[in-house]
Amino acid sequence: xxxxxxxxxxxxxxxxxxxxxxxxxxxxxxxxxxxxxxxxxxxxxxxxxxxxxxxxxxxxxxxxxxxxxxxxxxxxxxxxxxxxxxxxxxxxxxxxxxxxxxxxxxxxxxxxxxxxxxxxxxxxxxxxxxxxxxxxxxxxxxxxxxxxxxxxxxxxxxxxxxxxxxxxxxxxxxxxxxxxxxxxxxxxxxxxxxxxxxxxxxxxxxxxxxxxxxxxxxxxxxxxxxxxxxxxxxxxxxxxxxxxxxxxxxxxxxxxxxxxxxxxxxxxxxxxxxxxxxxxxxxxxxxxxxxxxxxxxxxxxxxxxxxxxxxxxxxxxxxxxxxxxxxxxxxxxxxxxxxxxxxxxxxxxxx
Amino acid sequence: xxxxxxxxxxxxxxxxxxxxxxxxxxxxxxxxxxxxxxxxxxxxxxxxxxxxxxxxxxxxxxxxxxxxxxxxxxxxxxxxxxxxxxxxxxxxxxxxxxxxxxxxxxxxxxxxxxxxxxxxxxxxxxxxxxxxxxxxxxxxxxxxxxxxxxxxxxxxxxxxxxxxxxxxxxxxxxxxxxxxxxxxxxxxxxxxxxxxxxxxxxxxxxxxxxxxxxxxxxxxxxxxxxxxxxxxxxxxxxxxxxxxxxxxxxxxxxxxxxxxxxxxxxxxxxxxxxxxxxxxxxxxxxxxxxxxxxxxxxxxxxxxxxxxxxxxxxxxxxxxxxxxxxxxxxxxxxxxxxxxxxxxxxxxxxxxxxxxxxxxxxxxxxxxxxxxxxxxxxxxxxxxxxxxxxxxxxxxxxxxxxxxxxxxxxxxxxxxxxxxxxxxxxxxxxxxxxxxxxxxxxxxxxxxxxxxxxxxxxxxxxxxxxxxxxxxxxxxxxxxxxxxxxxxxxxxxxxxxxxxx
Numbered sequence: 001x002x003x004x005x006x007x008x009x010x011x012x013x014x015x016x017x018x019x020x021x022x023x024x025x026x027x028x029x030x031x032x033x034x035x036x037x038x039x040x041x042x043x044x045x046x047x048x049x050x051x052x053x054x055x056x057x058x059x060x061x062x063x064x065x066x067x068x069x070x071x072x073x074x075x076x077x078x079x080x081x082x083x084x085x086x087x088x089x090x091x092x093x094x095x096x097x098x099x100x101x102x103x104x105x106x107x108x109x110x111x112x113x114x115x116x117x118x119x120x121x122x123x124x125x126x127x128x129x130x131x132x133x134x135x136x137x138x139x140x141x142x143x144x145x146x147x148x149x150x151x152x153x154x155x156x157x158x159x160x161x162x163x164x165x166x167x168x169x170x171x172x173x174x175x176x177x178x179x180x181x182x183x184x185x186x187x188x189x190x191x192x193x194x195x196x197x198x199x200x201x202x203x204x205x206x207x208x209x210x211x212x213x214x215x216x217x218x219x220x221x222x223x224x225x226x227x228x229x230x231x232x233x234x235x236x237x238x239x240x241x242x243x244x245x246x247x248x249x250x251x252x253x254x255x256x257x258x259x260x261x262x263x264x265x266x267x268x269x270x271x272x273x274x275x276x277x278x279x280x281x282x283x284x285x286x287x288x289x290x291x292x293x294x295x296x297x298x299x300x301x302x303x304x305x306x307x308x309x310x311x312x313x314x315x316x317x318x319x320x321x322x323x324x325x326x327x328x329x330x331x332x333x334x335x336x337x338x339x340x341x342x343x344x345x346x347x348x349x350x351x
Numbered sequence: 352x353x354x355x356x357x358x359x360x361x362x363x364x365x366x367x368x369x370x371x372x373x374x375x376x377x378x379x380x381x382x383x384x385x386x387x388x389x390x391x392x393x394x395x396x397x398x399x400x401x402x403x404x405x406x407x408x409x410x411x412x413x414x415x416x417x418x419x420x421x422x423x424x425x426x427x428x429x430x431x432x433x434x435x436x437x438x439x440x441x442x443x444x445x446x447x448x449x450x451x452x453x454x455x456x457x458x459x460x461x462x463x464x465x466x467x468x469x470x471x472x473x474x475x476x477x478x479x480x481x482x483x484x485x486x487x488x489x490x491x492x493x494x495x496x497x498x499x500x501x502x503x504x505x506x507x508x509x510x511x512x513x514x515x516x517x518x519x520x521x522x523x524x525x526x527x528x529x530x531x532x533x534x535x536x537x538x539x540x541x542x543x544x545x546x547x548x549x550x551x552x553x554x555x556x557x558x559x560x561x562x563x564x565x566x567x568x569x570x571x572x573x574x575x576x577x578x579x580x581x582x583x584x585x586x587x588x589x590x591x592x593x594x595x596x597x598x599x600x601x602x603x604x605x606x607x608x609x610x611x612x613x614x615x616x617x618x619x620x621x622x623x624x625x626x627x628x629x630x631x632x633x634x635x636x637x638x639x640x641x642x643x644x645x646x647x648x649x650x651x652x653x654x655x656x657x658x659x660x661x662x663x664x665x666x667x668x669x670x671x672x673x674x675x676x677x678x679x680x681x682x683x684x685x686x687x688x689x690x691x692x693x694x695x696x697x698x699x700x701x702x703x704x705x706x707x708x709x710x711x712x713x714x715x716x717x718x719x720x721x722x723x724x725x726x727x728x729x730x731x732x733x734x735x736x737x738x739x740x741x742x743x744x745x746x747x748x749x750x751x752x753x754x755x756x757x758x759x760x761x762x763x764x765x766x767x768x769x770x771x772x773x774x775x776x777x778x779x780x781x782x783x784x785x786x787x788x789x790x791x792x793x794x795x796x797x798x799x800x801x802x803x804x805x806x807x808x809x810x811x812x813x814x815x816x817x818x819x820x821x822x823x824x825x826x827x828x829x830x831x832x833x834x835x836x837x838x839x840x841x842x843x844x845x846x847x848x849x850x851x852x
Binding site for chain 2: 218219220221223224226227230231233234235236237238239240241297
């Protein structure tokens with residue numbers, strides 16, 4: 001009997017034990033209790049990532065060095081911080097295309113405040129005000145998309161497509177088209193520095209992962225996100241405020257985007273209107289590789305972590321192996337498609 | 352256009368269920384034949400067989416004496432049998448003419464390519480409309496600009512463009528206003544005058560006497576009989592539909608219901624949907640809402656629950672006057688609502704049974720926002736035990752359950768909120784007899800614990816079995832209040848259909 005079939009027996013009889021079936025947890029997370037082949041289906045993404053890393057260790061010269069691995073982690077941190085928020089947005093049935101532009105704008109805002117307020121307030125206060133303004137702008141941008149969805153029923157695809165252009169415009173208006181290098185020297189630490197030998201952004205990345213994972217699996221809000229994405233009307237009739245949930249996930253993503261933007265600006269040492277171009281697609285791709293469904297209602301923060309690691313390792317490995325940038329693009333495309341197909345096949349195998 | 356249809360021993364079985372059993376009957380040409388029967392009597396099955404949508408398990412039928420073997424709807428269409436379904440199937444963004452000739456628009460050559468011959472399409476549509484004496488519809492108008500009644504007319508014009516010998520009308524009036532119904536009947540009479548045989552399904556008894564020539568009644572898949580409308584009375588037809596129904600097996604209920612109203616509704620209105628609805632629901636009472644499809648029962652419940660907007664009226668729930676209800680607010684005040692279409696809006700199919708049972712009570716089980724499986728488990732286990740939900744593992748997707756068990760999950764989701772008032776909207780639809788009885792027992796058990804309920808059902812016999820008191824709605828108005836002990840099924844059915852006993 002298929003556990004995902006529309007009905008059980010006509011008499012409502014016991015549905016029986018499920019051979020090779022996967023029970024669904026509160027976050028749509030498979031419960032792992034089978035052996036043998038079942039183990040491989042349950043941990044398919046993990047297994048593939050492991051296989052990838054192992055083969056890169058042997059194939060890519062210099063991959064398995066401490067310095068290179070830290071470099072990979074630093075690179076994916078900027079992407080991953082946003083991807084954890086994006087996953088929540090996609091699970092509740094929306095999308096945010098504006099994160100690349102949002103990250104650029106955030107860096108420019110910090111740079112502008114650092115320059116303009118350094119004289120009256122002092123360097124430290126100027127940077128703090130700048131970061132607060134950038135984070136605030138990120139939250140407001142997300143809320144704006146949510147409110148447009150609620151008040152005028154404009155799909156977030158459209159609103160964030162508009163923001164995708166507009167935010168980058170604002171970023172360039174702030175900088176006048178040139179990189180703003182008004183940061184104090186110590187500001188480099190956030191994006192480029194290390195703490196106890198590990199790049200600082202990695203700490204932020206791990207913290208954001210932990211918070212988002214807890215939010216999505218251990219709180220009422222997280223449950224509401226899955227319910228809203230799975231069936232908005234059922235959620236509404238259960239007394240869940242659908243638009244509050246959607247707006248909050250967008251606001252959280254806006255916040256994380258701004259945070260990532262600050263780290264990027266710090267790493268490159270300037271606020272630049274053209275940074276993070278195309279980043280939104282990598283962010284969405286890592287969510288999808290991690291098993292998040294664009295139809296909503298399904299996905300895991302853990303899966304997104306795997307997706308981010310996967311994209312990071314593959315890009316780094318290919319660079320080390322001297323694969324041309326053009327072939328890298330082709331491989332990345334194939335990876336996205338392959339991951340989605342794999343998820344479809346696994347879904348059927350579990351059913 | 353000749354179209355007599357003759358069935359001989361047509362049977363359709365689904366597993367052990369005989370949806371239609373040995374149906375033998377002749378529908379004479381050029382007349383309006385009404386098909387009557389309550390839900391599940393087999394009339395839809397009959398219509399689907401005739402329309403080629405399903406194949407009979409046994410038996411055959413003849414069209415004008417010629418054996419008909421339809422394997423798909425297109426075969427039926429080619430033989431001149433056209434169906435107008437209850438739900439409109441027009442494309443709103445396209446014009447009237449385009450809709451009428453959808454998929455078979457006239458073409459002409461333009462040099463090397465074949466293009467749509469718009470002048471001809473519009474001329475053909477205009478001719479059809481004129482032939483049927485329809486003056487108020489322009490072939491070039493988009494369908495989305497038309498009223499529901501006009502859209503229904505376009506459906507029928509579209510059906511007529513196939514030049515049918517037999518026209519199947521499945522509850523064509525359920526969405527229409529009275530004036531539009533008159534217009535439709537005029538159209539049906541014109542078609543009959545042209546020799547078209549019409550099979551007409553309706554739940555509205557009064558319509559039969561206005562439009563039908565004969566009435567054929569089905570019950571539990573069997574033909575009860577056919578009667579000429581000239582010889583019929585409403586009593587005869589209701590008697591044919593229901594026969595001798597065994598009286599309810601209601602459990603020994605506590606006798607009187609307390610006097611204090613838990614829910615008071617006065618003058619509730621929503622423009623075009625329902626109007627001036629007033630009632631009191633008392634502590635521990637089960638109030639039935641009776642009425643035909645489209646009478647406004649579900650709409651009233653949804654409006655009180657805050658799922659749909661309201662235009663006026665007052666709601667007092669447990670002593671608290673409520674302005675502008677929302678599902679969230681009403682849930683906090685102790686109101687629960689199990690919707691009629693559980694698959695679409697009652698459950699999140701991707702989530703587990705466990706999560707669906709906690710959907711409405713998230714904030715109640717974990718008041719500070721942090722939730723966990725462990726904390727929820729006792730609530731889930733209690734509902735699974737009390738409601739006898741047959742689930743191998745609560746962490747399986749809810750979609751793995753049968754219809755009856757899914758319905759119990761919807762109910763359990765709300766019982767977990769500790770409601771004072773429950774709205775049960777068609778809780779017994781699409782579930783088997785055993786689950787149905789269990790669901791009624793749950794309702795009685797909740798009532799004896801002091802929970803008040805409103806119970807909507809399209810089966811009048813269920814309302815007589817389950818409810819303490821029944822409010823009858825018709826065309827969005829409360830028309831009568833009856834006591835189950837003092838009302839027969841036939842009486843209740845007549846009130847539902849005609850608005851008076």
